[in-house]
Amino acid sequence: MRSDALTVASALVAQAREGDLKALESVYLAYQNAVYNLGRRICGNEEDAEDVLQDTFLEVCRSIGKFRGEGSLWGWIRQVAVSKALMLLRRERNRKIHFFGETGGLPEFVGNMPREPAGPIDLETALGRLPPVTRAVLWLHDVEGYTHEEIGQLMGKTASFSKSQLSRAHRRLREWLE
Amino acid sequence: MRVGTNHLEMDELLALRDGEGGASARAHVEACEGCQQELERLYQVRAQLRALSGFAPPRGLWPRVARHVRRRRRLRRRLGYGAVGLAAAAALAGVYVVNDATRGPPAEPLEAWVIEAESQDLGPMISRSRELESLLQTYRPASQVYDAPTALAVSVLEDRILLLDRLLSDSRQLGVKRELLRDLWGERVETLETLVNLELAEPETVWR
Ligand SMILES: [Zn+2]
Numbered sequence: 094m095r096s097d098a099l100t101v102a103s104a105l106v107a108q109a110r111e112g113d114l115k116a117l118e119s120v121y122l123a124y125q126n127a128v129y130n131l132g133r134r135i136c137g138n139e140e141d142a143e144d145v146l147q148d149t150f151l152e153v154c155r156s157i158g159k160f161r162g163e164g165s166l167w168g169w170i171r172q173v174a175v176s177k178a179l180m181l182l183r184r185e186r187n188r189k190i191h192f193f194g195e196t197g198g199l200p201e202f203v204g205n206m207p208r209e210p211a212g213p214i215d216l217e218t219a220l221g222r223l224p225p226v227t228r229a230v231l232w233l234h235d236v237e238g239y240t241h242e243e244i245g246q247l248m249g250k251t252a253s254f255s256k257s258q259l260s261r262a263h264r265r266l267r268e269w270l271e
Numbered sequence: 272m273r274v275g276t277n278h279l280e281m282d283e284l285l286a287l288r289d290g291e292g293g294a295s296a297r298a299h300v301e302a303c304e305g306c307q308q309e310l311e312r313l314y315q316v317r318a319q320l321r322a323l324s325g326f327a328p329p330r331g332l333w334p335r336v337a338r339h340v341r342r343r344r345r346l347r348r349r350l351g352y353g354a355v356g357l358a359a360a361a362a363l364a365g366v367y368v369v370n371d372a373t374r375g376p377p378a379e380p381l382e383a384w385v386i387e388a389e390s391q392d393l394g395p396m397i398s399r400s401r402e403l404e405s406l407l408q409t410y411r412p413a414s415q416v417y418d419a420p421t422a423l424a425v426s427v428l429e430d431r432i433l434l435l436d437r438l439l440s441d442s443r444q445l446g447v448k449r450e451l452l453r454d455l456w457g458e459r460v461e462t463l464e465t466l467v468n469l470e471l472a473e474p475e476t477v478w479r
Contacts, residue, residue, distance in 0.1 A: 112344075114337055114340065114341075117337075117340070118333055118337065121333050121336065122333075125328045125332070125333075126325060126327075126328055128328075129326060129327075129328035129329075130325045130326055130328075133326045139326075139329075142326070142328075143328075143329050143332065146328055146329075146332060147332060147335065147336055150333075150336045151336060151339060151340070154336065154340045155340075155343070155426070216316070216319050216320065216323065217323065220320075220323075231320070232320070235316075235317045235320050235321075236317075236320050236321050256282060256285075257282070259282075259285055260280075260281040260282040260285060263281055263284075263285060263313060263316065264281050266316055267281075267309075267312070270316070
């Protein structure tokens with residue numbers, strides 16, 4: 094979900110930066126949808142998306158004083174949200190590796206073996222069937238407009254990792270969406 | 272140049288879609304109907320992804336966030352993020368370190384759960400807790416800049432203290448047993464010690 098159109102009055106941002114909780118609440122109300130949806134798309138479930146929303150705004154409340162106003166407020170909040178979401182994704186993956194043992198396969202398959210759909214499925218279902226990291230790359234690149242370099246950096250990987258994940262995602266979607 | 276059945280791979284098609292494809296790939300697409308269709312599909316899928324309907328965020332999350340923010344602020348005040356000058360704070364240090372409420376005002380009015388814990392012979396741990404808090408309160412400058420890993424560590428430790436405080440303050444309602452209560456206080460002391468070590472060990476590198 095894109096929120097470029099969303100703007101919060103600069104006076105309000107100034108108040109929020111002073112730590113005013115009412116102003117921070119307005120910022121929350123303006124961006125909760127965008128942050129929640131980003132979390133929901135990257136993590137793939139409601140529970141994690143709620144954590145992303147909460148963690149993001151805890152961080153925003155803590156650090157908004159450091160937001161210098163260069164670039165949009167949404168740009169900054171989105172950056173926080175993406176890093177929280179990816180952190181959750183990593184944690185989830187580590188938990189599963191710990192639980193199921195190292196499979197030796199590609200890490201993004203761990204704990205989420207894609208089942209072969211019987212027939213054509215819709216895009217929403219297909220997204221849910223993608224391995225988490227693959228889905229995250231797809232969403233960040235194709236919807237949020239992050240470059241492969243940026244995604245690589247966010248994930249502690251390379252740009253070509255991001256590229257190959259994107260290809261993988263579209264190959265899967267190509268198979269599943271008839 | 273590619274010819275015949277040697278169609279473009281997915282990564283080449285994606286590069287073209289994103290305006291990055293090479294000349295030979297572009298030439299192939301212009302000549303190949305199959306790859307044109309594939310490319311068109313990729314544009315469509317991207318448009319469909321962007322058009323997916325949104326999810327409604329949970330209601331009532333903000334009060335939870337705000338509560339946590341207030342707790343954190345109280346804690347930070349207690350741990351010395353206030354505007355206490357170093358000299359003044361040093362003068363007060365004796366008072367706080369010996370933890371004698373009659374010799375000076377406590378940093379904040381004592382909360383009921385602390386008083387209750389004191390009455391349950393957890394006194395030594397509570398004293399140590401206060402001693403560490405006053406160390407931080409005394410020697411932490413009013414504003415400080417951390418490098419990123421230190422900032423992360425500090426916030427993780429502070430979060431842990433907040434969680435423990437929440438648990439401790441609800442311990443009666445939760446029916447927490449004596450042994451667990453002792454462990455929780457022990458945990459609190461340990462966390463504070465880590466925080467003190469982190470913040471006071473090498474002040475010149477931690478505080479820029
Ligand atoms: Zn072709």
